[in-house]
Amino acid sequence: MTNRSYICTVILLIMAKGEETRQFIIEKAAPIFNTKGIAATSMSDIMEATKLSKGSMYVHFENKDVLACAAVEHNMKLLSDRLQRVLSGRKTAEEQLLAYIDFFSDPNHPPVVGGCPLLNFGMEADDTNPIVKEKVNRAIKQGQELLTGIIEKGIANKEFRADWSPSDFATVLFAMLEGGHLMSRMSGNNDRMEVIGDSLKKMIGENKV
Amino acid sequence: MTNRSYICTVILLIMAKGEETRQFIIEKAAPIFNTKGIAATSMSDIMEATKLSKGSMYVHFENKDVLACAAVEHNMKLLSDRLQRVLSGRKTAEEQLLAYIDFFSDPNHPPVVGGCPLLNFGMEADDTNPIVKEKVNRAIKQGQELLTGIIEKGIANKEFRADWSPSDFATVLFAMLEGGHLMSRMSGNNDRMEVIGDSLKKMIGENKV
Amino acid sequence: MTNRSYICTVILLIMAKGEETRQFIIEKAAPIFNTKGIAATSMSDIMEATKLSKGSMYVHFENKDVLACAAVEHNMKLLSDRLQRVLSGRKTAEEQLLAYIDFFSDPNHPPVVGGCPLLNFGMEADDTNPIVKEKVNRAIKQGQELLTGIIEKGIANKEFRADWSPSDFATVLFAMLEGGHLMSRMSGNNDRMEVIGDSLKKMIGENKV
Amino acid sequence: MTNRSYICTVILLIMAKGEETRQFIIEKAAPIFNTKGIAATSMSDIMEATKLSKGSMYVHFENKDVLACAAVEHNMKLLSDRLQRVLSGRKTAEEQLLAYIDFFSDPNHPPVVGGCPLLNFGMEADDTNPIVKEKVNRAIKQGQELLTGIIEKGIANKEFRADWSPSDFATVLFAMLEGGHLMSRMSGNNDRMEVIGDSLKKMIGENKV
């Protein structure tokens, strides 16, 4: 190993250390923020969860807001990644839509600890935190685009009727799942979510070729 | 006026005064809690809004939780009352359903300051505050019953098809409006809510006799 | 005692309580700020000195800056009051000037704990705290006016020569005492201050009629 | 070059590098300490000014106190050197005294960034930092000796009257300049300093042979 490459390795390792810790903190913090909310989560909560010192948090995050934002993004990415993994196992558009619905079908045991981060952070941030609000907005748009794309693909593949509006159904599906999430989490059971899933599946069935 | 009856009057006035103040505090506090959230609202915020002294709050409310609960209920009642007033002006079931949808059609200028209290408090409380969570749950159930009742009435009146499931559509309608509320508040415009309103109205149309 | 006057008394007492505590805090805080400096004095230092709780400080002072300003003013007023008391015992202008000089003649046992607040706070604030800086500036101006007035009175009374410039000598006297204060506090003895006192007295003597 | 001498050279270079960095840090730190004060200056401030890492500071300075002391000395040496340079251009004692006064005549644009370090550090240190206090004390003494020497030289050269007390006037001059420095920095203009300069020059004139 040359001297120069050695130095580079050292530099990379040093950089990696910081980034690693940062990532570690985010991973520990994300479920707490998603469960308790941003305002109700204290830096001490994160301290306890990470077993790191208070000062250490501020080495990696300028302040609580920055950490909270990172946690918001992590939660949304986690949800998105898990969803993508599920969808990637399905071939047809119909299968993907059904998988999408099933993915969100159990709000009391949600894919991400604490429940839907869009709902959680969106409702907390809407009147108080424009940065988080915009993050949620973007994530919703991406979700819409994903769904729209699936339906368009289904229409192109002659799975679905050509006169079905992809973007409108994407909106309806998304809204119903979020609304069902709220209802089921409040009641503690998934009765309402089942009704919603069935309704959505029926709508899909009605638009099959 | 006898001495005794005089004393009673005074006591009643004092009690009345107390109840009045209590109500006054709730009315001032409700929009703050609904906008900022329970955790992020401090007793000082309420103090400032009411121009009352710190100690005075604790004369009327045992602690912040009790006040927060009262504010939650007030917000939900406000929403319910305003909705009822709108519905009471409509005669047919169809008119009432359409009015219901229109009532929630502008999430960026919502019927209650801060947006839908069910969504706001529900999402904050779901993992942290069982009492508020149960209040929201009950309010959702009442909303469902209201909608179910309207549809049942419509079926009885031969407005709607007899094979339409009142409770299922109540769930779908409710969920879609809540989901649309989230989407529209995040984007800052009502585009998605319009799509949802149109979809719901189309569903209703399809079930007219 | 009428009911109304009773209420007024109660109100006054209540108001007095707060003001009393506020004054108490200032009195305890003033020597600490003057000794350690504003930046180096912590709210905990004041807590300890007053035996009051940390929260209690913030009932009476919005923040540390406000308390520090109050302490600065208290120190300057204390100095001014004590000086006035000394001067008020002297009749002629010459006696007053000599008393003024003597008043400041022992910087290692200064009239106000911590030394001259003008020097202490002025030097700390000059580049960092415009509010305190202006307070010191005004106090210096008042000191100058006091001295100028004494000399003018002496000229009017034919104690001093008419061609003596009151404001110029006020400046010279003030500057020499402040400079002497610095020198003597650094050396720990009053040697330099004695030289300065003698020089000033000689100058006064040279301008006697 | 032998192996040993090579190693020695490397060590020397490293030491030289170290000393260079140390000096670099002091130069960047000095104006900050002199402007904000020791207590209000953080190691982070120095870090930012030097663009060096936190750990690097502690390679060159055991702790903040050591760095602060070095900065104090640097500020005093800077002042002294600049003064010496000015004085060295003057031949007669009178010229030197006048140059000395002029050197300090504009406290709002002082020879050293942040104003007179004797006043700044002296007032901060007097009750809290004996080491810095002693440094300031020594610097004052040196200043006094410098002035005394100039006057003695002037007397020896028959520029000044033999009955003029060199050390007394050195004290008076020094004190007046420091006092004027305070007054002018507080007011933001040099009015008072001009009065003081004129007074001093008049005194010098009165003692010319």
Added chain:
DNA sequence: TATGAATGAGCCTTCATTCAT
């Protein structure tokens, strides 16, 4: 020598709550 991650004590401030009046 130089780096920057890690530490924990301490900073200023706000919080919900209590209490004497």
Added chain:
DNA sequence: TATGAATGAAGGCTCATTCAT
């Protein structure tokens, strides 16, 4: 009922300093 002074725990954050690399 109403006041606001008093409390102390907890909040977010900065500090000087250490240490492995």
